Amino acid sequence: MNRAAPDRPHTITALRRQREKENRTRTILATAERLFCEHGYPNTKMQDIAQEAEIAVGTVYFHFRNKEDLLLQLMDDIAFNIRNILGEAFQNGKTPMERFENAGRAFFEKFCLGHPAHLIILLRESVGITAEVEARRRAIFDRFKEDVHAAISEVMAEYVLSNPLVAEVTSVAIVGMLERVAYQYLIWQDRSGDMDTITTEALSFIRGGLRSVLRNLRARENEG
């Protein structure tokens, strides 16, 4: 294949520019994330972000359409990140249940502990901002929910089809659980030291919940 010479002066400059632009974008995004978490989205002024990032306000607007866009891109990054972490964790494990629990453990230990700011953006700062932000937030949770749904479908095997709502509700319940446990112990309190116990208990709870649902499905099948 014949790729255009990547080292022509023009291209080199272009590449460097590209790289610099991305750097700047990342810097702005990181600054915005920090300020949104520290002072809240509505209390963070574009001016503040520019100042902290050591650039002019106009420059922020060169890289992002507007303030909402900043938040939306942040949310996209977060969504990408969380799927990466959970997806990777889900690869390892022999049984479906094991894979599921690996993912659950990764949620707490890699995502929540590794990126607490992401948690804050997703669970606090992006709530009730705009119809579009709310839609994006919902999309992220829907995807999260569907990932969980896919994972527990393996566990529940054939039973899920009889009534799709059952597995759905279960997924939503699990997501809600993960969410608030994280919010409670990382945002409201800081019990990051006890995260191991907390994770274990939460997963134990989920395991039992899943078994219970499964048992019910089997019972209904036998009846029907």
Add this chain to the structure above:
Amino acid sequence: MNRAAPDRPHTITALRRQREKENRTRTILATAERLFCEHGYPNTKMQDIAQEAEIAVGTVYFHFRNKEDLLLQLMDDIAFNIRNILGEAFQNGKTPMERFENAGRAFFEKFCLGHPAHLIILLRESVGITAEVEARRRAIFDRFKEDVHAAISEVMAEYVLSNPLVAEVTSVAIVGMLERVAYQYLIWQDRSGDMDTITTEALSFIRGGLRSVLRNLRARENEG
């Protein structure tokens, strides 16, 4: 001498005024709740509330310190309401588990279906507004969590004492589930028609989770 109670007229007038004042307060609160839910807290202007309540802006400020105060009082009312509903539901039932499930069912069927606006205020409109609002929101969830904690303590009997964090995490997990299931099926989607099934599945999941946690506690006890 037979003097008619000299302050009766005054008191009667004062009482009527008192009553009328409370009515006004309630009207304003109801209007605010509706508008906060419809357009969001930040998008609702004090002017709008006044207009919808058919009074002057100043009147709103006569009854409430400021916009935040309006939200805080709304939250207090909601907290009172939810505790009433759950507390009453918890009275009925023979076994601890039955009482617990009655309360869970009441959460969905009485609180969520009966006062969807309360749900929206608590889970969406009061998020990330102010430090004080956030504190109030946390207090409400803490009390909710503690009620759940008290309820499952009956179920778990003596086991809870060995490691208090276990029951705590379990309570938080249960609250999180209830929350997001409600948010998902009443705010994001409107599946109020399927609420019966949803409730049943959610409670089934929780029941199983509780059993699982309980089983673990027993196992540890036997080991220790």
Add this chain to the structure above:
Amino acid sequence: MNRAAPDRPHTITALRRQREKENRTRTILATAERLFCEHGYPNTKMQDIAQEAEIAVGTVYFHFRNKEDLLLQLMDDIAFNIRNILGEAFQNGKTPMERFENAGRAFFEKFCLGHPAHLIILLRESVGITAEVEARRRAIFDRFKEDVHAAISEVMAEYVLSNPLVAEVTSVAIVGMLERVAYQYLIWQDRSGDMDTITTEALSFIRGGLRSVLRNLRARENEG
């Protein structure tokens, strides 16, 4: 002479009412004066005055036309009071100069030390409020100035007529001096303990100033 019986029940009641009304008026006025001095006229709300006077806002408006009226009546009281004090002091003394100095001394020792609030109202709180208030303030100073003028006219005897502006300017200068010395040592600083020395020095200064002006007038007369 045949005055209507002053002790008829109706009249007695009317008198008592009259007395009570005046009492209330005085109470309100005193409260207003205190609050104006403590927090400034613009920062004092009618509500505050009512509250401190332990009556309803409406009652304040029954006794006074509006907030400005409150200030105006206060200023009238002050004007009356100051003229009383100075007029009385001016009675005593053999020579015109002695009488003049008695009045000057009374200004500091009776008016300023006895009614510091009056000083504050007149020199700080009534400045730059309204055209009408400013006019009243000016009227008070004009009268004060004219009193001084009359007093020094006795001292200057026949010389004042040749150029009326001379005695005028002198009066204004004296008034300005008294004013700021009082403001400096009673409002900005509290040197009420040193008031005796301050008074003595100020009067000595005035005496010298007057002599100087007088000497000039005589000189001009001899030239002319």
Add this chain to the structure above:
Amino acid sequence: MNRAAPDRPHTITALRRQREKENRTRTILATAERLFCEHGYPNTKMQDIAQEAEIAVGTVYFHFRNKEDLLLQLMDDIAFNIRNILGEAFQNGKTPMERFENAGRAFFEKFCLGHPAHLIILLRESVGITAEVEARRRAIFDRFKEDVHAAISEVMAEYVLSNPLVAEVTSVAIVGMLERVAYQYLIWQDRSGDMDTITTEALSFIRGGLRSVLRNLRARENEG
């Protein structure tokens, strides 16, 4: 290699911007001063200032923190201006008394006649606005007073040390005179045409006052 100073263009632009910014600031300040004098500080809206300066409200807030800041900066300018005028006038003259009178004459003829708006701001519009404004006003008068104090110290020579309060009170008295004479004949009345006579008489009065105080100090010294 011969690189053109790379930050020269940037600096030039920056300098121009700086200059333009200062121009804007001065324009706003001048407009504010005019409006404050014409309609009074409290009656002047930020909107008015913006409109008269032909800019947007936001622009005023870009250059000044708030309305109070506008007044404070105006006061600083005035303080600078008055010290300049008096300081310069004080340079000329052979005897201390001559220098002192030159400064006094400059106060009336250069400061008051040349900048009547400054007088109004200082003596009327900045009174009773805020604690901070009052403090600034006091600071200006204190410095004025101290300048006068320094000037008369030369005249009084060694006598002032015996009792510092004497010279202090004298300074305050002189400042008060200058003030009210200016206020009376330039703000309340417009006798700017007679300013020459007024100045002469006022200074004559002060001269006499100073001599009198001096004579007293000598008398006490001889006694002691």
Add this chain to the structure above:
DNA sequence: GATGAATGAGCGTTCATTCAT
């Protein structure tokens, strides 16, 4: 006479966004 809830025009301030340089 007294009450106090109601009024609503008015004002200071904010801040996301733009655009000439």
Add this chain to the structure above:
DNA sequence: TATGAATGAACGCTCATTCAT
């Protein structure tokens, strides 16, 4: 690309005044 001064619609809140009871 970057800058930062300029914009102006928008909003929360105040408070002197009124008036039905």
